[in-house]
Amino acid sequence: MTKVAIGRKVPDFTLPASDGTEFTLSKQKGKKVVIYFYPKNATPTCTKEACEFRDAYGGFKEHNAVLVGISPDPVASHVKFADKQSLPFLLLSDPERRVIEMFGVWVLKKMYGREYMGVERSTFLIDEKGKLIREWRKVKVKGHAEEVLAAVKGAE
Numbered sequence: 001m002t003k004v005a006i007g008r009k010v011p012d013f014t015l016p017a018s019d020g021t022e023f024t025l026s027k028q029k030g031k032k033v034v035i036y037f038y039p040k041n042a043t044p045t046c047t048k049e050a051c052e053f054r055d056a057y058g059g060f061k062e063h064n065a066v067l068v069g070i071s072p073d074p075v076a077s078h079v080k081f082a083d084k085q086s087l088p089f090l091l092l093s094d095p096e097r098r099v100i101e102m103f104g105v106w107v108l109k110k111m112y113g114r115e116y117m118g119v120e121r122s123t124f125l126i127d128e129k130g131k132l133i134r135e136w137r138k139v140k141v142k143g144h145a146e147e148v149l150a151a152v153k154g155a156e
Contacts, residue, residue: 002102003104004103004104004135005132006134006135007131007132008131008132009129009131009132010025010124010131011102012025012026012130013098013099013102015070015092015093015094016075016093017075017090017091017092018075018078018079018081018087018091018092018093019090020075023068023090025130026130028066028126028130029128029129030064030128031128032066032125032126032127032128032155033066033068033126034065034066034068034123034124034125034148034152035070035123035126036067036068036069036123036139036148037070037100037103037105037119037120037122038069038070038119038121039071039119039121040071040119041071041077041078041080041081041091042077042080042081042084046071047081048141049139049144049145050069050081050087051085052142052143052144052145053067053145054085054086054088054089055145056145056149057089059149059153060089060149063149063152063153066089067089068091068092069087069090069091069092070091070092070093070094071093071119072093072094072095072100072119073091073093073095078091078093100119103124105120105137106118106119106120107119121139121141122136122137122138122139123135123139123144123148124136125148125151125152127155134151134155136148
């Protein structure tokens, strides 16, 4: 499987979305795409991150950027989470981790001395032609959405 790399075209993918449709990357041509990967719906840090992106959403739309979140959670969980937090953007379900692994965010994590595999909180910015132009790995949530929005504005 091809891994993504800055300066290269991101391989196309389709995933089921929280609104009952399917999201296909190649159908977003002509728009910037911001993809943020997060570990799990309705956990405190993931909720804070989703709400920061929700609050900045108008700026993303204003600058012709599509914003989506991806986690391994099932669509039903995404629907519940999106409704509860009033998220105006799609959450995509990747339980087989095809896209998660393509972006290299399925990693060995450590918490309280325990090791396990999980999603590394990461964000990627894809330009209007489908090329990866920026990535943020091991994201700290506070202020992250605004930093990503500034990069979207700077990519015009």
